[in-house]
Amino acid sequence: MKMMNSSMISEFVLLGLTNTWELELFFFFIFLLAYAVIMAGNLLIVVTITLDSHLHSTPMYFLLRNLSFLDMSVSTITTPKMLADFVRENKTISLWGCMAQMFFLHFLGGSEMTLLIVMAVDRYFAICKPLHYTTIMNHRVLRGSVLLSWAVGFVHTMSQMVFTITLPFCGPNIVDNIFCDLPLVIKLACTETYVLELLVIADSGLLSFISFILLLISYTVILVTIRHQSSGGLSKALSTLSAHITVVTLFFGPCIFIYAWPFSSFSVDKFLSVFYSVITPLLNPIIYTLRNQEMKAAMNRLRTQHVRSRKTF
DSSP: OHHHHHOOOOEEEEOOSOSOHHHHHHHHHHHHHHHHHHHHHHHHHHHHHHHOHHHHTOHHHHHHHHHHHHHHHHHHHHHHHHHHHHTOSOOEEEHHHHHHHHHHHHHHHHHHHHHHHHHHHHHHHHHHOGGGHHHHSOHHHHHHHHHHHHHHHHHHHHHHHHHHTTOOOOSOOEEOSSSOOHHHHHTTSSSOOHHHHHHHHHHHHHHHHHHHHHHHHHHHHHHHHHTTSOHHHHHHHHHHHHHHHHHHHHHHHHHHHHHHOSOOOSOHHHHHHHIIIIIHHHHHHHHHHHTOHHHHHHHHHHHHHHHHHHHHO
C-alpha cells in the first residue's frame, strides 16, 4: 500500500539496443532466429533425455536436462519482450511486469550457477570415484541437488527483491537496457538507494565469486587426478569434461573479462544482457549435442524408433 501511494509511475521505458529502425529490423530477425534455435535445441535435449532410457537414468544427463530447462526459461523471460520492442515504437513494460522479470532472472540465474556446481561434483565422482559413482549420485541425491539449486536461486532473488518492491518510483522511468536490470531500476527510485545498491552488488557478486571458485577448484582437482589415469581413460575423461569446462567458461568468462577490462567504451550492461539471455542458452545445446557421442547416439535411436513406428502404422 505504501508503495502504491508514493509511486507516480506505472511503467518503465526500455531503450533497447538501438533507436535506428534499420538496425532494429536487423536485430529482430537475428534474435528471432536465435530464439527459435534456443528453444528447439534445448527442447531437443530435454525430450531426448526424457525418452531415452539410458540417458534418463544417467546422473549427468538428468542434470543436463534441468540445465536446458533453465536456459529455455531465462531466454523466454527476456527474448520475446525484446523482439516485440524491436518492431514497435512504444517500448514500455509495466512496473510489476518489470519486478516479475527481475525476480525470475535472478531466481533462474542463481539456480543455474548452483546447478553448474552440482554438475562439476557429478563429474568429480564419475571420473575420480568411478566405482562408487552410481551409489553416491543416486536419484535421491540428484533430486535433492536440483531442489537445492532452486532453493539457492529463490533465496538469492528474494534477498534483493523483498527490498526492491517497496521502493517508490516517482521520477525518471528510462532503463537503458533490453530488459529490466535490477541495478539500473534501483537507481530510478526517488529515495536513497546506496545501501540497497551495495547489497545487490554484494549479493550477486558473492554468489558468482563463490560459484566460480568452487567450480575452479572442482575441475582443477579432476584434471590433476586424471593425469595419473591410462591414456584410454584420460582420453574418455577429457572428452566428457571438455563440454562442461566450455560451458562454465562461457558462463563466467565474459563477466570476469568485462569487469576486469580497464576501458568502458561499450555498454557493459547491454553486452552481458544479450550474452546471458541469448548467446549462452544458444551455445549450451550446441556444445552438449555436437560434442557428445551419447547424445547423438540417443537421437539416432529415437529417430530410428520414430521411423519404424510410422512404417508399422
